[in-house]
Amino acid sequence: MPTISVDKAALFKALEKEYTTEEFDELCFEFGIELDEDTSQSTKPEDKAQPPQLKIEIPANRYDMLCFEGIALNLRVFLEKQELPKWTLTPPKSGELETLTIKEETTKIRPLCSGVILRNIKFTQERYDSFISLQDKLHQNLARQRTLVSIGTHDLDTIKGPFTYEALPPEEIEFIPLNQTQKMNGKQLMEFYEKDKHLGRYLHIIRDSPVYPVIYDSNRTILSLPPIINGDHSKITLNTKNVLIEITALDKTKVEIVNHMLVAMFGGYAESIEPINIISPHNNESREAPDLSPREMQAEVDYLNQVTGLNLSTTGISKLLTRMGHTVAPAKADSKLLDVSVPISRADVLHQADIMEDLAIAYGFNKLPRFYPNKTAAVAAPLPINKLGDIVRFEAATAGWSEVMPLILCSHEENFEWLNRKDPGGLAVKLANPKTIEYQIVRTSLLPGLLKTINSNRHHAVPIKVFEVSDVAFIDHAQERKSRNERHFAAAIMGKTSGFEQVHGLLDRVMLMLRSVFITREDGLKKESLEGYWIEEVDDPTFLAGHAAAIKLKVADKTHVIGVFGILHPSVLHKFELQYPVSTLEINLEVFL
């Protein structure tokens, strides 16, 4: 969630009230934003050096509250200090709109462009800073680090339309970037900003493309190289009167949302909002931009009342929704419906469910009638594998072993090499983007976690006896999700002697509790109807030679190898840095379901 810092005194002036921190916190809580910090209460030198700020967390879908203007406006409307303005377009006196022509080549890199002109805007330092900061916030959030949308703003009096939006090879684009003195072409610009902390991270969006997007005026002056940087020539200053905003994008919906937000937040400082004629015949995107008419939708009175548990009249609903910026009137055709005009600033409203939530917020979540209907009963049931797992957990603990909960993600080495196991490929689920090597795969065995836990507890008196009942995962192409979990039980003992007979005894105990009898291998193989388990010496490099056994279980005439136990090979102990002998046991519990 974005956090916006606003000047405390200025905001309280805008809200026409000197709130205490607690009162303002309460207002935020009711409205659904969050006061993170009031720096007037801070003792940090950097906070004391500037006038008190309020740091406010904004929900990720409220793009209309990403600057001081938006927070002040929405709260004023909520507090009924004003109604939300109705933004309208004013064509220039000449009647001739500025035009921006989109060339077809732009489809190769960044096909969409929109824009607007703010005439006779009055900037102050605060407004100017807020204007820049809003663009930055929009770039970070809605525009996904400028990949989807990017904004350029220009002093219209330094350039001359008509404008063109083109896509050209980088070498052919030459200009002085914002706040630089040297002319450079597209290629040189990439090298120049390679190490730039701020801009370096956006270069990848176009760097390897054969053509770069670029906006020209009628004198071939470059306005900007989106989504990287504007030209120095047309930069805006505190004295700029007429601002041209151009917005390039990959996403049709978001380009207009961004346009709406800039107009709604800063249109109020301008004398008029002037549309631009966009000419883009090749993709049917020719139009006048922006369209500032509110979005008309309908909401059902019954639905609004039912879900909130209220019984409000249409007037009552209308009054409350006005506080959230909507204009509401009963539908002419149907008295059960409301016509709702959703303002351009409320891009988050998609469905009447959003109107219903706004109604609940305006009414006050905590004032809604809290009432749970006594009409349904339900029958509980545990998931069978969890019930089985719990049985094994309780038996292991009762037998004197302690339960541990290591992580499910681990490194490839821990899961394979350190246990002297080879990755056969196609067994373990591998992560594409881990932040550390600790998380490379989803474990296929519980042993690494147990051994790491013992390693972190070397200060504990021996013997250490630990167990875990939890899931491992395997690749399984037969499944929709190409993988499946398997519930395992594993235990490990570290002591002055190997503890081999201890894990063996724990196995016998758990088997007894699961109603599985011990049978000899010969009997198991001979008598078909006999059910039970037996163990067989096995050659397994995880374990000391001659001290490992496979556990075999016969159920319903089928023999399963359900696991293995043994004394860990000293090379395994060495990898996990364990100084005493360790014996382990691991079995698959799924067969007992």
Add this chain to the structure above:
Amino acid sequence: MAGRQRGPVPVLEKQSRNLTQEVLDKLDTKEPLQTAEDFPDVSQQEIKAALDRLGSRSMVKYETKETEQVLLTEESEAIVQDGSHEFKVWEAAKQQGGIPVKGLKIEGRPDAWVKAGQGTAIRNKWIKKDGEKFVAVPDSVEDTVQEELKGIQETKSISDAKRLVDLKKRKLVTVGKVLAYSVTKGPSYAKEIPVEVTDLTADMLADGSWKEANFKPYNFNALGAQQNAGALHPLMKVRAEFRNIFFNQGFVEMPTGHFVDSGFWNFDALFVPQQHPARDMQDTFFISDPPKADRPRPDPDTEKQMDAMEAGSRKLFATDDKKETKPRNYEEYWDNIKKVHQEGAFGSIGYRYPWSEDETLRLVLRTHTTAVSTWVLHRLAEDPRPARYFSIDRVFRNETVDATHLAEFHQIEGVIADFGLTLGGLMKFLEDFFSKMGIENLRFKPAYNPYTEPSMEIFGYHVGLGKWVEIGNSGMFRPEMLEPMGLPKNMRVYGFGLSLERPTMIKYGVSNIRDLLGHKVDLNFIESNAAVRLDKN
């Protein structure tokens, strides 16, 4: 517990001096016995230990007497030894035929004492100034201070209270508390400690010797024997409590047995747009192998588990009317999801962006168990009816690890589906749910969550912290999530969730999540963690 002793009372050790026997001997001739008089040279600790040994066997009884004693300081001990400072000054003046006005040194006496003694000697007219020197005046003096202190040393008391204050002020004496004991014979008094047996044995039962045996008393101040106990993990104990709360409310547990899920179930079906920040590489673990999920399709194994769990409720609520069920259509579900994102549908304008099939089939480690709730709700659309589901299982976030964040944690999730549910009903339900862990007074804050509308953060008042803390998230699932499944419009679904770790950390004052989950957890913490009763303490 460190330092406390386990097991029975310590065995009587052979000492060079058998104090216990001496006490018994003395008591034979003198009762009551006063330790201060009869054993003046034995330390209080030693005599107390001997009396306790006898007392625990009822051989003696004793009363503790606390008395005050006036004790000499280092300075006054020096005075008792050699005389007062003024005496020493007079003596020096006499022996040396005069002493310098300043800088007189007397062996064994610090300068400050000498200086004070010189002042007193002048006041006493024991010395007087003669030119550059002090000379002795009388030939002999009576050192009353030394005499007085000698008396105090012998009697350890002063009768004159005013004088005591004066001496204390001059740091010549201190007053200390001394414990002494008045000892009488106990009911089992004997002249010797009888032979003792440590424990009742089978042999003693067999031969009847237990009747005459003299059992060594048990030390009731010590801990019992160490139990080689196993232990359940504290988080799993808290999980058990939450499971019980859910079971008591009739919730069916959801089949969460797959860590890997597709973008479809984890995001798209929940109306999370494909450009949502949660789907960033920074937040979600994507899978490189296996490469890609199948489109959603029937899953007979999981289906069977659900059928088995819901058999009870189907049986109980069965009626004679034949209910029509509408088999799930996965193709249609897929198309609905695509449409609701791309163009809008079911009364929603949608997000209006080109929906990518590749993106939805990407495999991820589930970021929430709500992915499973989605699957279960889609199943419910076959036969929409009131239902309650829950799960508690592991979820994964590609977080940078710190004191409050791990790449894995447990999500507790509850889902209630019913017709005509209200927002206030969810608040009421949650009030009841959280009251079972002792949290009363809930407040709800409007919040944003792509798949619930309204979305509410749940705040509870934490008495210990003295503030409102966020304890969970809740909301009603969006129509854009439910209606594409085929659920009827008037069926509403509550969803609420919290992590298992956070309430456990708050409840038990654990400040670092790594002390609770993962391989770095201290085994001693697991082994000594008390049973979990969320409704108590």
